[in-house]
Amino acid sequence: MTPDLKVEIAGVKFENPILTASGTCGYGEELADIYDLSVLGGIVTKSITVKPREGHPPPRTAETSSGMLNAIGLANVGVDKFIDEKLKFLEKYDTKVIVNVAGARVQEYVDICARLADCPRADMVELNFSCPNVDEGMEIARDPLLAEKAVASVKKVFGRPVIAKLSPNVTDVALIARGCEAGGADVLSLINTLVGMAVDIESFRPRLTNNTGGLSGPAIKPVALAMVNKVYKAVKIPLIGIGGITSYQDVVEFMLCGASAVQVGTALFVEPDAPVKIIKDLKKFLIKRKLNKITDLIGQLKEY
């Protein structure tokens, strides 16, 4: 028996549910030097903005116990160069391409997504409403009405599925999730990083020039699982789970909690080919559990 790893999300067919997380593998070029990107279910590209951005000065990453902090500040090549060079590079691969988009105002999301609407290789867009490392943009992450408006405005210009990426840095993630669903989001992805800080006891300075950063990696997995579980019960649209995934066991946990697919982020810094290993191990797990298809796992958590 060969277990079926295919998943279909908002009408888009993925060979398997393992995607890379935005910002953790640039535009795929460096990963492509290590393995064939076509093995991935999909690749989510670094957030792009209207204009190129340099980001924050270094140091902008720091290691912490079971996780990392980053305050990259949305460094990216800007939408023009992204379409001309980066998207063209990704066209060579037989994998789904999800373009992550960031902006300070709703109009910026709309402007970028209108451009991407003319690029058939952008299978989906993922709206980053949740970067904790720039001053702008966080209002959309925290205000369900604004999130609804942002999604609805993008839906008018981008004819393919729209993912809204949620922030954990809110009082009630389900409220924002419902706002995005009301705006017409096809999919939700969660979570982005949690606001955190690290301090150097020699210099008495924060370890990031931005003072605070976003915490990611295994440290945030329990938070992410709880949020996926909560949002799964709050909305009807599919979810993509993100947060500390390093192994097939983590993927199974997220799928049981309601995720239809997952994104692997910080793990890529430790083991760039973690997704390849996870895909192989997932097949073995399904065989061991006598499951024919991975979709049999989605939302099957037996809660007490």
Ligand SMILES: Cc1cc2nc3c(=O)[nH]c(=O)nc-3n(C[C@H](O)[C@H](O)[C@H](O)COP(=O)(O)O)c2cc1C
């Ligand atoms: C260095 C770094 C850069 C990131 N840049 C982005 C980004 O540009 N856009 C975005 O939506 N998320 C960004 N993220 C967040 C990840 O996509 C992901 O949501 C988060 O790291 C949690 O997953 P993980 O624990 O598997 O890394 C970044 C994360 C890291 C570690």
